[in-house]
Amino acid sequence: MQKNYQPVNLPNEFPGGFYVCTLSRPRRLLFANAEVLRLFDCHDFGELTVHIQNNVENMLMPEDIKQVHSQIERQLSAKGTRFEHICARIVTHTGRPRYVDISGCVVHSLEEGDLLYCLMLETGNRASDYQIDKDIREYVIENIDTALSRGWIHLYYQPVVRTLTGDLCGFEVLSRWIDPKIGFLSPGMFIPALEQTRQIHKLDTYILKETCRTIRSRMDKGLPTVPVSFNLSRVDFMLLDVFDMIESTMTEFRLPRDLLHIEVTESVVAEDPGHIRATMDRLRDEGYEVWIDDFGSGYSSLNLLKDVNCDLIKLDMGFLRTFTEKSRQIIASTISMAKKLGIKTLMEGVETSEQADFLASIGCGRLQGYFFGKPQPLEGAFSHMKAAGAGIETRLWHHYYDMAASAIHETDEPLTLLEFAGGKFHFLYTNAGYREQVKSIHYTVRDIEASFNDNVNAPLYRDIRSLVHATEESGRRETYFCTIANNYIRTVMHVVAHTDGHTLFCMSSWNITQDSSHMENQKFDDNLRYLYMMFDSIYIVDFDADTVNQIREKSAFNLLEQGCENGIRKMTEAYGRALVYEDDLEAYQRYVAPETILQRLHDSPDGILNCCLRLKDRHGSYNWMGCSILLIPEAGSRKVAYTARSFDDRADNIAFMVQSMVKSDAAQKGTHLSPAPGQLNDAYKAMLWDSQQRNSEFCYFWKDTKRRFLGVSHSFLRYYGFDSAQDVLGRTDEDMGWHVDDGPYRDAELEVLQKGRVIQNQPGQCIIRGVLHHITCYKWPLYNQGRIVGLMGVFFDADKMRKRIRDISETSYDDPVTGLMNARGWADAMFSYDEQRTLQKRQYSVLLIENASYDSVVSAYGMDIARQLLQREADAIRKMAGRRATIARTGQATFALLTYDKDEDEARKRASDVLRALNSIHEIAGNPVTLVFRYAIAHSREKGVSTENIYHIAQDRLHQQQKTERRQKRRRRN
Numbered sequence: 001m002q003k004n005y006q007p008v009n010l011p012n013e014f015p016g017g018f019y020v021c022t023l024s025r026p027r028r029l030l031f032a033n034a035e036v037l038r039l040f041d042c043h044d045f046g047e048l049t050v051h052i053q054n055n056v057e058n059m060l061m062p063e064d065i066k067q068v069h070s071q072i073e074r075q076l077s078a079k080g081t082r083f084e085h086i087c088a089r090i091v092t093h094t095g096r097p098r099y100v101d102i103s104g105c106v107v108h109s110l111e112e113g114d115l116l117y118c119l120m121l122e123t124g125n126r127a128s129d130y131q132i133d134k135d136i137r138e139y140v141i142e143n144i145d146t147a148l149s150r151g152w153i154h155l156y157y158q159p160v161v162r163t164l165t166g167d168l169c170g171f172e173v174l175s176r177w178i179d180p181k182i183g184f185l186s187p188g189m190f191i192p193a194l195e196q197t198r199q200i201h202k203l204d205t206y207i208l209k210e211t212c213r214t215i216r217s218r219m220d221k222g223l224p225t226v227p228v229s230f231n232l233s234r235v236d237f238m239l240l241d242v243f244d245m246i247e248s249t250m251t252e253f254r255l256p257r258d259l260l261h262i263e264v265t266e267s268v269v270a271e272d273p274g275h276i277r278a279t280m281d282r283l284r285d286e287g288y289e290v291w292i293d294d295f296g297s298g299y300s301s302l303n304l305l306k307d308v309n310c311d312l313i314k315l316d317m318g319f320l321r322t323f324t325e326k327s328r329q330i331i332a333s334t335i336s337m338a339k340k341l342g343i344k345t346l347m348e349g350v351e352t353s354e355q356a357d358f359l360a361s362i363g364c365g366r367l368q369g370y371f372f373g374k375p376q377p378l379e380g381a382f383s384h385m386k387a388a389g390a391g392i393e394t395r396l397w398h399h400y401y402d403m404a405a406s407a408i409h410e411t412d413e414p415l416t417l418l419e420f421a422g423g424k425f426h427f428l429y430t431n432a433g434y435r436e437q438v439k440s441i442h443y444t445v446r447d448i449e450a451s452f453n454d455n456v457n458a459p460l461y462r463d464i465r466s467l468v469h470a471t472e473e474s475g476r477r478e479t480y481f482c483t484i485a486n487n488y489i490r491t492v493m494h495v496v497a498h499t500d501g502h503t504l505f506c507m508s509s510w511n512i513t514q515d516s517s518h519m520e521n522q523k524f525d526d527n528l529r530y531l532y533m534m535f536d537s538i539y540i541v542d543f544d545a546d547t548v549n550q551i552r553e554k555s556a557f558n559l560l561e562q563g564c565e566n567g568i569r570k571m572t573e574a575y576g577r578a579l580v581y582e583d584d585l586e587a588y589q590r591y592v593a594p595e596t597i598l599q600r601l602h603d604s605p606d607g608i609l610n611c612c613l614r615l616k617d618r619h620g621s622y623n624w625m626g627c628s629i630l631l632i633p634e635a636g637s638r639k640v641a642y643t644a645r646s647f648d649d650r651a652d653n654i655a656f657m658v659q660s661m662v663k664s665d666a667a668q669k670g671t672h673l674s675p676a677p678g679q680l681n682d683a684y685k686a687m688l689w690d691s692q693q694r695n696s697e698f699c700y701f702w703k704d705t706k707r708r709f710l711g712v713s714h715s716f717l718r719y720y721g722f723d724s725a726q727d728v729l730g731r732t733d734e735d736m737g738w739h740v741d742d743g744p745y746r747d748a749e750l751e752v753l754q755k756g757r758v759i760q761n762q763p764g765q766c767i768i769r770g771v772l773h774h775i776t777c778y779k780w781p782l783y784n785q786g787r788i789v790g791l792m793g794v795f796f797d798a799d800k801m802r803k804r805i806r807d808i809s810e811t812s813y814d815d816p817v818t819g820l821m822n823a824r825g826w827a828d829a830m831f832s833y834d835e836q837r838t839l840q841k842r843q844y845s846v847l848l849i850e851n852a853s854y855d856s857v858v859s860a861y862g863m864d865i866a867r868q869l870l871q872r873e874a875d876a877i878r879k880m881a882g883r884r885a886t887i888a889r890t891g892q893a894t895f896a897l898l899t900y901d902k903d904e905d906e907a908r909k910r911a912s913d914v915l916r917a918l919n920s921i922h923e924i925a926g927n928p929v930t931l932v933f934r935y936a937i938a939h940s941r942e943k944g945v946s947t948e949n950i951y952h953i954a955q956d957r958l959h960q961q962q963k964t965e966r967r968q969k970r971r972r973r974n
């Protein structure tokens with residue numbers, strides 16, 4: 001309106017935007033110079049006043065208005081008449097956003113009352129984007145030394161935030177030139193000038209030194225610190241020995257190297273003929289992290305990662321400026337690619353919560369941008385973060401959260417990071433897929449967390465703990481099954497990181513109750529659900545459709561890969577080839593013969609066909625497994641379940657043994673029942689029941705809804721030393737007073753009765769004639785016409801059970817074919833070798849030898865000859881490997897040797913001796929054979945080798961060879 005307003009004492013050629021407005025609201029714009037008009041893309045003052053509706057507050061982007069004005073008020077009330085360096089976004093007349101830095105002061109004018117004189121400088125702009133004022137350029141070139149010595153160069157710190165926790169995990173230091181004469185200068189205005197005149201190293205040396213000085217002084221005062229990243233320019237590498245400069249400064253201030261990260265922009269690295277990369281490598285070798293800045297701003301980004309070693313990529317903020325589906329896709333795939341290469345990720349320029357949420361969902365490790373905090377002096381930066389409620393990540397946790405972030409990958413499959421610390425679980429991350437799964441069972445993630453943590457007696461509480469234990473112990477990816485609210489959940493988990501009593505697991509869960517890909521529309525009745533828990537492998541075989549559906553398989557056998565879902569015969573043959581032990585093949589074939597199976601099932605007393613077979617597990621060793629084929633009780637169906645389970649030490653497996661033994665008990669004792677189970681009549685059921693009660697060796701009981709005993713098996717009475725059931729019937733556990741603590745069992749039984757839960761393997765203690773026994777209990781509801789009418793249970797003496805398992809497992813260390821050890825024995829031996837290494841510093845090596853022609857021998861001459869071949873090989877290895885070698889057959893045709901070799905040379909020599917002996921085998925029982933062996937060595941002295949991984953490293957090398965051979969073969973063929 002009043003263009004005639006003329007501010008006093010203003011230099012004509014003012015560098016930057018200048019405007020005047022009233023202090024009282026609404027703040028009317030009184031004057032704006034040409035630069036302000038340019039910033040707003042306006043032709044004249046009138047256009048600008050219309051654009052901002054004659055209110056200066058409308059200069060800002062709507063989202064920024066409130067925050068900027070509260071900052072102005074705060075500064076004005078603190079400093080009286082001034083405010084400085086408030087960063088904000090403006091919207092131009094043509095709708096473009098711009099980034100500016102605003103400062104101002106209150107000036108009294110006679111005619112207008114109190115006014116604000118404001119300075120508006122464009123920031124965040126690349127220098128090349130616009131012509132720096134020529135005067136400023138000259139001023140900078142001439143005055144850099146003065147600026148440095150007089151302290152006009154200020155260090156501003158911008159927070160970097162850990163995505164998973166929201167905690168402060170670092171700062172980037174950025175320079176500002178605050179000039180007594182011309183005011184505030186952003187780096188875009190002075191850095192290009194310094195680079196062109198080869199003076200930038202003065203600035204960067206100064207910035208590093210002052211950063212280090214500040215960190216040192218904070219450490220001396222016991223104040224918290226975080227790593228700081230600082231920027232290097234291309235010209236720095238030309239002007240000084242960058243490594244030397246950094247190293248000497250860090251030494252001067254006695255700072256650990258992991259506190260400093262070095263940022264080099266993508267373009268610098270891309271155009272480097274080599275010596276910058278060499279310096280980067282050297283810095284990394286010495287323990288500094290080297291980051292690539294502005295990643296993705298150029299065209300060569302993807303190639304770059306192939307050739308350049310770096311610790312982290314900082315994705316260019318340009319990706320976020322157009323926050324479209326396409327740019328989100330690019331960000332997501334860049335991040336997932338970096339992860340595959342083991343490179344950490346950071347996104348800069350994050351301005352909105354929407355962007356932050358998206359970046360969290362795809363697992364970007366760290367975030368930086370105005371949304372979390374603008375660059376400002378260090379004290380302010382720390383207090384800003386504190387006010388925002390962010391914690392400060394200590395050094396101890398950097399690696400832990402880096403690992404956590406790297407475990408997150410883009411997937412539609414359900415994925416979570418689950419933290420276990422101090423006995424409690426906490427979901428650190430859940431992806432959309434997981435949340436959906438949880439929703440499908442009408443829970444929230446918080447409900448799940450609560451049930452993991454609070455419900456001490458619930459099965460889930462115990463299940464998740466034992467699961468976590470097993471995963472920690474095995475150090476591998478493990479698969480588990482559990483039920484939540486009548487849904488069947490398959491969970492796969494592995495350990496990601498472990499720090500200071502916190503263990504982080506990466507966990508995926510599937511609600512397979514509703515998983516159409518697994519179960520189609522098949523009704524998942526209770527019996528099937530129960531099967532899940534019990535077996536290592538389950539197949540649903542449909543004789544009408546001639547299809548096989550793999551429901552669960554713990555070994556490496558994958559039906560889909562075999563391409564034989566269709567065709568029962570094909571599938572059973574493939575299974576036999578892949579998993580069944582040579583000697584058991586015949587029995588297996590008889591057992592699964594498809595044409596007679598239905599008849600045999602019908603003829604069997606209890607509708608189950610049982611068979612014991614040695615099956616190969618996923619580590620390649622054979623274990624005795626209990627296999628059962630059962631009719632699926634579904635009227636008129638010709639569907640059958642093929643199952644297998646190991647007799648291992650997992651106590652919940654025992655329940656199955658119980659069941660099947662009870663059944664064979666019944667069979668032996670003469671209660672032959674011809675109809676299939678679905679059609680059992682009541683009289684038969686009663687007979688079966690009576691027989692079980694009398695003859696079973698297991699301690700059964702059943703109770704009414706008030707938890708009073710209705711009946712017990714004879715062995716139950718014997719176990720407790722009662723003469724007759726009358727001593728127990730009608731009483732509760734509390735009446736009997738036999739448990740050391742009644743609480744847990746009572747609560748569990750109430751869960752069974754009220755919620756229909758199946759309780760498995762619940763431990764407890766009871767006192768029998770003065771002696772404490774450990775027992776473990778299974779309980780399940782009894783239904784009558786859909787209502788729970790009581791419960792039934794069975795318990796075992798855990799001490800006895802443990803002894804039995806020990807007896808079974810002691811003998812299972814050898815390989816029946818060669819008399820060598822099997823994989824289990826091998827694992828045990830590994831531990832003694834490792835003990836020797838720790839105690840005696842004895843080094844050892846692992847040698848794996850695989851007969852690549854084993855399969856062709858089998859197909860040419862059959863199993864018998866193949867077995868003899870294995871024996872010959874074993875003999876040859878025994879002879880050549882030396883007396884002190886430990887030898888095992890760990891796979892079908894794979895032998896593994898553990899020997900004390902002082903170095904890799906010695907190991908290699910031994911390997912070639914053994915191979916020579918093996919290669920001299922040319923015939924087996926008169927049949928000529930041409931054998932090809934491949935082998936791999938791993939030595940305990942190699943970098944990165946430990947007891948946990950030495951076997952896998954060797955195995956990987958073996959696989960690698962296999963792959964190469966295949967590739968060569970293919971090439972030769974082509």
Ligand code: C2E
Binds near residue numbers: 294348
């Ligand atoms: P850079 O290393 O990419 O630094 C990030 C720039 O983005 C900073 O601008 C920062 O203030 C700005 N920024 C941070 N968050 C956001 C956001 O959410 N939105 C937007 N629009 N911008 C954001 P600044 O401080 O102006 O620095 C510009 C460039 O100057 C830097 O880019 C860096 O390459 C260079 N630079 C700054 N200080 C130094 C220094 O001491 N030495 C050297 N060699 N270069 C420096």
Ligand code: CA
Binds near residue numbers: 172263
């Ligand atoms: Ca940077």
Ligand code: CA
Binds near residue numbers: 293294316317348
């Ligand atoms: Ca950058």
